[in-house]
Amino acid sequence: MKSEWEVKPITNIVGFNPKHTVKKGALVSYVEMAAVPEHSREIAYFDNREFKSGSKFQNGDTLFSRITPCLQNGKTCRVSQLAKDEIANGSTEFIVMSAKNSIDKAFVYYSPKTLEHKKLQDLSPEEVKNAFNSDNITVFTDSNDLVENLKSNNWNNKNLLMMSSGNFDGLDFDELGEELLV
Numbered sequence: 001m002k003s004e005w006e007v008k009p010i011t012n013i014v015g016f017n018p019k020h021t022v023k024k025g026a027l028v029s030y031v032e033m034a035a036v037p038e039h040s041r042e043i044a045y046f047d048n049r050e051f052k053s054g055s056k057f058q059n060g061d062t063l064f065s066r067i068t069p070c071l072q073n074g075k076t077c078r079v080s081q082l083a084k085d086e087i088a089n090g091s092t093e094f095i096v097m098s099a100k101n102s103i104d105k106a107f108v109y110y111s112p113k114t115l116e117h118k119k120l121q122d123l124s125p126e127e128v129k130n131a132f133n134s135d136n137i138t139v140f141t142d143s144n145d146l147v148e149n150l151k152s153n154n155w156n157n158k159n160l161l162m163m164s165s166g167n168f169d170g171l172d173f174d175e176l177g178e179e180l181l182v
Helices: 068-072 112-117 125-132 143-151 173-180
Strands: 014-016 027-031 047-050 055-057 062-065 076-078 088-090 094-099 106-109 137-140
Touching: 055 094, 106 143, 125 137, 137 143, 143 173
Parallel strands: 027 088, 106 137
Antiparallel strands: 014 094, 027 047, 055 088, 062 076, 062 094
């Protein structure tokens, strides 16, 4: 890591297992681990169950598998299919990650070449944006376009969190960090 970079806890921008109130016995949308497909951002289905215990989440939250085999198989998803202000319930096997208010911009990058290589269905940037159920997302399919956009922003006193299951088409993160801090 570069000496001028400042290390801060991820909890500055992400809340873990946020506190939501759900009355015991209330009928809620429920997500079991089997409802999270491998390598997909969408929850496949919801059950309706009486709330007893488990994780609680809402639209915009990310469900992250806490058990190793599921994590290795890509069982992570972003919640986007609930009604406005609805709180849902899920397996105790999920870690719930919720963005804090300090996040101003959201960028999504994916490689159509990777989708083709993995024999996955083509996605348009509009489909990706709709899956997040947010107008505050810019979608990129070319890593050079992403880098140029990142360079056009002022990152002083701001956080930039980049998460990936790949390498952004070989992007050199140290070099990018140097360029963004100029």
